[in-house]
Amino acid sequence: MPRSATSTAAAPVASSASSPGHTLTDQAYARLYEALMNGVLLPEQTLTVRDIASQYGVSLTPVREALQRLVAERALAISGRTFQVPRLDxxxxxxxxxxxxxxxxxxxxxxxxxxxxxxxxxxxxxxxxxxxxxxxxxxxxxxxxxxxxxxxxxxxxxxxxxxxxxxxxxxxxxxxxxxxxxxxxxxxxxxxxxxxxxxxxxxxxxxxxxxxxxxxxxxxxxxxxxxxxx
The missing domain is CATH 1.20.120.530 (GntR ligand-binding domain-like)
Incomplete structure (x- = not known):
């Protein structure tokens, strides 16, 4: 594979779920959503709240809430304090x-x-x-x-x-x-x-x-x- 995806910062493709929301949680969710949609995140890649918060320049709470929303949508999995991009069976x-x-x-x-x-x-x-x-x-x-x-x-x-x-x-x-x-x-x-x-x-x-x-x-x-x- 010609790259490794360790960053979630990429130019997004506009989507119906990625328009900037009114809260920091909405905005963090939109960026993570686009990263998943566009393959910026790799199967089995681990994400931490602290790392994403630092990268996005926001506090821990909105990032945690955004990640949990994606877990509810089965786009991410959670294990302890970390989140992981599932590898589909x-x-x-x-x-x-x-x-x-x-x-x-x-x-x-x-x-x-x-x-x-x-x-x-x-x-x-x-x-x-x-x-x-x-x-x-x-x-x-x-x-x-x-x-x-x-x-x-x-x-x-x-x-x-x-x-x-x-x-x-x-x-x-x-x-x-x-x-x-x-x-x-x-x-x-x-x-x-x-x-x-x-x-x-x-x-x-x-x-x-x-x-x-x-x-x-x-x-x-x-x-x-x-x-x-x-």
């Missing part, structure tokens, strides 16, 4: 994948007719950033671009309940996506599928876009399942 991963295949297909189909022309143009740029990051061997930038690409499409569906469910699943799967590096992502398979998705977007072809979203999940899962086997 293969059964849990397969269950999440099965749900994602249907939901992300649906979100893609709905998004094709509703996404703005300006957002399609922006996503063309995100695809270019994605392939540049792959070629540079930059795992963090690759994951960030991948998350931006997928979730921007899903949010364009204008189905907020569906998007919240999808994001809750990405919250749990984000760190595991690190296992795709460097072998899978070095093959540019994901980039080629993103190009197919963009062709579907430009044509406003919801069926083709939903299928591309499924194909992207399936190709990545074939590699991840091998790594997650005991």
């Amino acid at each position: 293969i059964e849990t991963y397969r269950e999440i994948l099965k749900i994602r295949l249907d939901l992300e297909d649906l979100a893609g189909r709905e998004a094709a007719a509703r996404i703005s022309n300006e957002e399609i143009t922006r996503l063309d740029g995100v695809v270019a950033q994605h392939v540049a990051a792959i070629r540079a061997g930059d795992a963090l930038a690759t994951l960030r671009a991948n998350t931006d690409f997928h979730l921007s499409i899903y949010r364009a569906s204008d189905l907020p309940v569906l998007v919240r469910i999808i994001e809750s699943l990405w919250l749990r799967i984000g760190p595991t996506m690190n296992l795709l590096f460097p072998q899978y992502c070095g093959s540019l398979v994901g980039h080629e599928i993103h190009k197919t998705a963009m062709t579907a977007l430009h044509r406003r072809d919801g069926i083709a876009l939903g299928r591309a979203m499924r194909d992207d999940l399936i190709h990545g899962s074939e590699f991840l399942v091998r790594l997650l086997r005991p």
Whole structure:
């Protein structure tokens, strides 16, 4: 893997759960949320309240409350005074994948007719950033671009309940996506599928876009399942 993720400070991809809140707890939660979504945090990485508080420049209490919220969402686990990013077992991963295949297909189909022309143009740029990051061997930038690409499409569906469910699943799967590096992502398979998705977007072809979203999940899962086997 071309990097180690010991920091949670990264440029976030905007999400429905990451808008700055009114409290320090909300803000700490948003930053941790983005770090999980974008694969900044690695499976089995340990987090302490004191370290996160120092990094974010806030007191211990809001960080502790934010971490506990993520434990309640099963995005983090707790052991004594430390928190840990779970490493998904293969059964849990397969269950999440099965749900994602249907939901992300649906979100893609709905998004094709509703996404703005300006957002399609922006996503063309995100695809270019994605392939540049792959070629540079930059795992963090690759994951960030991948998350931006997928979730921007899903949010364009204008189905907020569906998007919240999808994001809750990405919250749990984000760190595991690190296992795709460097072998899978070095093959540019994901980039080629993103190009197919963009062709579907430009044509406003919801069926083709939903299928591309499924194909992207399936190709990545074939590699991840091998790594997650005991």
